[in-house]
Amino acid sequence: MNSAWLPPIIITCIWAFIGIICPFFARGPNRGVTQCCLMLTAVTCWLFWLCCYMTQMNPLIGPKLSMNEIMIMAREWGNEIKDSMDVVV
Amino acid sequence: MGDMFRSEQMALCQMFIQPEAAYTSVSELGETGCVQFRDLNSNVNAFQRKFVTEVRRCDELERKIRYIETEIKKDGIALPDIQDDIPRAPNPREIIDLEAHLEKTETEMIELAQNEVNMKSNYLELTELRKVLENTQGFFSDQEVLNLDSSNRGGAAGVDEATAQHRGRLGFVAGVINRERVFGFERMLWRISRGNVFLKRSDLDDPLNDPATGHPIYKTVFVAFFQGEQLKNRIKKVCTGFHASLYPCPSSHNEREEMVTNVRTRLEDLKLVLSQTEDHRSRVLATVSKNLPSWSIMVKKMKAIYHTLNLFNMDVTKKCLIGECWVPTKDLPIVQKALSDGSAAVGSTIPSFLNVIDTNEQPPTFNRTNKFTRGFQNLIDAYGIASYRECNPALYTCITFPFLFAIMFGDMGHGLILVLFGAWMVLSEKKLARIRNGGEIWNIFFGGRYIILLMGLFSCYTGFIYNDVFSKSMNIFGSRWVNNYNTSTVLSNPSLQFPPRTSSKGIYPLGLDPIWQMADNKIIFLNSFKMKLSIIIGVLHMVFGVCMSVCNFVHFKRYSSIFLEFVPQILFLLLLFGYMVFMMFFKWIKYTTFTDFQEETAGCAPSVLIMFINMMLFKNTPPPAGCKEFMFEAQPGLQKVFVIIGLICIPWMLLGKPLYIKFTRKNTAHGETPLPTGSSGHDESAGGGHSHDDEPMSEIYIHQAIHTIEYVLSTISHTASYLRLWALSLAHAQLSEVLWSMVLSLGLKTTTFTGSIGLFVIFGAWAMFTLAILVMMEGLSAFLHTLRLHWVEFMSKFYEGLGFAFQPFSFKAIVDGEEEE
Numbered sequence: 001m002n003s004a005w006l007p008p009i010i011i012t013c014i015w016a017f018i019g020i021i022c023p024f025f026a027r028g029p030n031r032g033v034t035q036c037c038l039m040l041t042a043v044t045c046w047l048f049w050l051c052c053y054m055t056q057m058n059p060l061i062g063p064k065l066s067m068n069e070i071m072i073m074a075r076e077w078g079n080e081i082k083d084s085m086d087v088v089v
Numbered sequence: 090m091g092d093m094f095r096s097e098q099m100a101l102c103q104m105f106i107q108p109e110a111a112y113t114s115v116s117e118l119g120e121t122g123c124v125q126f127r128d129l130n131s132n133v134n135a136f137q138r139k140f141v142t143e144v145r146r147c148d149e150l151e152r153k154i155r156y157i158e159t160e161i162k163k164d165g166i167a168l169p170d171i172q173d174d175i176p177r178a179p180n181p182r183e184i185i186d187l188e189a190h191l192e193k194t195e196t197e198m199i200e201l202a203q204n205e206v207n208m209k210s211n212y213l214e215l216t217e218l219r220k221v222l223e224n225t226q227g228f229f230s231d232q233e234v235l236n237l238d239s240s241n242r243g244g245a246a247g248v249d250e251a252t253a254q255h256r257g258r259l260g261f262v263a264g265v266i267n268r269e270r271v272f273g274f275e276r277m278l279w280r281i282s283r284g285n286v287f288l289k290r291s292d293l294d295d296p297l298n299d300p301a302t303g304h305p306i307y308k309t310v311f312v313a314f315f316q317g318e319q320l321k322n323r324i325k326k327v328c329t330g331f332h333a334s335l336y337p338c339p340s341s342h343n344e345r346e347e348m349v350t351n352v353r354t355r356l357e358d359l360k361l362v363l364s365q366t367e368d369h370r371s372r373v374l375a376t377v378s379k380n381l382p383s384w385s386i387m388v389k390k391m392k393a394i395y396h397t398l399n400l401f402n403m404d405v406t407k408k409c410l411i412g413e414c415w416v417p418t419k420d421l422p423i424v425q426k427a428l429s430d431g432s433a434a435v436g437s438t439i440p441s442f443l444n445v446i447d448t449n450e451q452p453p454t455f456n457r458t459n460k461f462t463r464g465f466q467n468l469i470d471a472y473g474i475a476s477y478r479e480c481n482p483a484l485y486t487c488i489t490f491p492f493l494f495a496i497m498f499g500d501m502g503h504g505l506i507l508v509l510f511g512a513w514m515v516l517s518e519k520k521l522a523r524i525r526n527g528g529e530i531w532n533i534f535f536g537g538r539y540i541i542l543l544m545g546l547f548s549c550y551t552g553f554i555y556n557d558v559f560s561k562s563m564n565i566f567g568s569r570w571v572n573n574y575n576t577s578t579v580l581s582n583p584s585l586q587f588p589p590r591t592s593s594k595g596i597y598p599l600g601l602d603p604i605w606q607m608a609d610n611k612i613i614f615l616n617s618f619k620m621k622l623s624i625i626i627g628v629l630h631m632v633f634g635v636c637m638s639v640c641n642f643v644h645f646k647r648y649s650s651i652f653l654e655f656v657p658q659i660l661f662l663l664l665l666f667g668y669m670v671f672m673m674f675f676k677w678i679k680y681t682t683f684t685d686f687q688e689e690t691a692g693c694a695p696s697v698l699i700m701f702i703n704m705m706l707f708k709n710t711p712p713p714a715g716c717k718e719f720m721f722e723a724q725p726g727l728q729k730v731f732v733i734i735g736l737i738c739i740p741w742m743l744l745g746k747p748l749y750i751k752f753t754r755k756n757t758a759h760g761e762t763p764l765p766t767g768s769s770g771h772d773e774s775a776g777g778g779h780s781h782d783d784e785p786m787s788e789i790y791i792h793q794a795i796h797t798i799e800y801v802l803s804t805i806s807h808t809a810s811y812l813r814l815w816a817l818s819l820a821h822a823q824l825s826e827v828l829w830s831m832v833l834s835l836g837l838k839t840t841t842f843t844g845s846i847g848l849f850v851i852f853g854a855w856a857m858f859t860l861a862i863l864v865m866m867e868g869l870s871a872f873l874h875t876l877r878l879h880w881v882e883f884m885s886k887f888y889e890g891l892g893f894a895f896q897p898f899s900f901k902a903i904v905d906g907e908e909e910e
Contacts, residue, residue: 029092032093032094033484036484037488040485040488041488044492045550047625048492048622049599051621051622052622053598054677055618056569056596056601058589058680058682059589059593060691060694061589061613062570062586062588062592063605063608066609067580067582067583070585081572081574081576082576083576
């Protein structure tokens, strides 16, 4: 399994569990309302995450950062600026 | 699916109650709160109904209770709050006791009040007399003057007076007058005596209390010196005119001293009696105050029972009371039990019974809600009560409302504030429910506590996905954008843009990549994302709404409408706008920078909106060099097919239903004699449908034309209306960013020691603006827009809302309702 697909599969499985499996365990006088709420929550939240994920899958533009921000990124996020890199100016 | 999917089934029942058991039975029914009575005596005057005397008795009792309550409030005694132990309606013996009690207390209070007024006026007179005696000391120090006040002793003194007068001595009258009247009084005396009266006065420093009203009034002591009998009479008349009280003041010093001591002792006695009266009054009120709230509730219940009994019909032949009521079918056993309890309480051998009758009338709409769903049900009912047994949108609103709110409000910090507020109200709801006088705004917030809690939770989730915490992002999973420029490039350019082909290394798994928060072109990227998101969610919400109409058609057995209305509507929506959603998803997948095909690169990605417009107008836009106009091979053909089917749907919607009605009417008229209850296709007209039996065909055509135009236009306008999700989200994010960069970061950037104090102040300002503008104002704004999206964009696709609410006869509702007033 390609590890790039792992996060989406895990997240989809979580929401599928909440939306499909959990309603079977609903009990009590408000059983119908609980089932409906669980399913709706799972669907809406999964859809929201999906749209955000798919937007970033194939970005058409990249972020435009100032010099300071690039240098801070290098320091804080371990993104060292090397001397021999692809110069893609 | 039971509970909230649609409103409950109601049954119209007839109750036959024995007259002796009527009061207790209705009392039991009021306790259960399941029954809505209909007025069987609507043509009878209110004063001619059967139980009018009993209602009058209750009114009398209420009046007495109100009087005692005002007296208790005047004394400032607190009335205890009854929360848990609400008493039941009183039985006849208790009623008699209650009446006796209230009568006794009321007469006692009135007597005490009267006595108190009398004693206070006595007290006032004596106090004024004392003041007069004390203040006139100085006036008489010069010489002995004769007091010519005729209220003084007669007889021997009279002889003295006459002789004294002849000797040319001055006489005087002494008294007390309101300070504001003094100047007028003096002027009048001057006028009537032509300057021959000498007035000496001295103001009293402490005000005296008026016995009737209790207000303090400032008074002045005066002594008027004059000569002659006639002048004396004139002065007396002026004094009466100006409401000045005259007091006998002896002329000799010794007599005055004696009088002063006398008056002082009498004053002390009177003060003692007054205080004892006050004590007695407080004691009486305190004992009554313990029982008063429970009596008040008992009387309210009694009055409600008699008002309800007035709605019943008296059957002379069967000698019983007949009532008609709406009962939820599920609650019929409860009502039976209440009736039998009522009969048993009186010891009646003949039982009361309940008869369910069939009817064509539209029953009231009843949705059984718990404390969680009640708020959402209220939101839907504010637009219109659902028709009987139509699908209830409140069930879905429980989740879609907070979700749509959260899309517009998405900020984890502000969401957390909402969660805390909502959680506090929910966790301490028992204690907070007892607050009666919190005000309208508190009631609104408290009633919507579950709504606020859910809105906060969803806002935290969407804030997490938008990666926005008070306008800052969190880097939890590691940013997937890396810098590929070398040192010299970085140092020589003030800003650089990362190309996705080389700098994008993967997809941030949960949410928006944190690098975008720092980017200058963040808004361009986010706009594309949020707009597409809004349209996707909007189209799905509307499709859901149209599908709900199928549930209504199936329930009301209008199967023809499924083919004539639902199918063209859903085809139109899906083939045009659902296709647009498909184009959005396809564009996200197909166009990438990681490809070798030139037409699939980012530069060639077409605008979804332009493609949609071209599709509708059958136009073509030439693509830029090297790119293809369409996203996939079959696209032009498919689009043409979709638009043509969509156009066919319009006359389908316009003419399908009217022609069908025309057809079926002709068949019923020719085939069979029309049944008195109307044609078979239109039963259950009580619920959810217009009765088409007597509408002329032209009306139906016009009706359907309006519906069609409305629907077609609304697909476009409502789809665009969902873009408010994008607009408000953008506004919220920008406001948040402005507040951070203009307010708080100024405080964080100071380097001196005084900066810490500055930061303290600036944080206060930042917090206040955050709460007032971002949480309160933006929260209310997003709430309103979400409500509009639900009411107009979602519910107009299927909701009728022509019902009336079920208002059961419930003591709980009556007692709570009156306490709110």
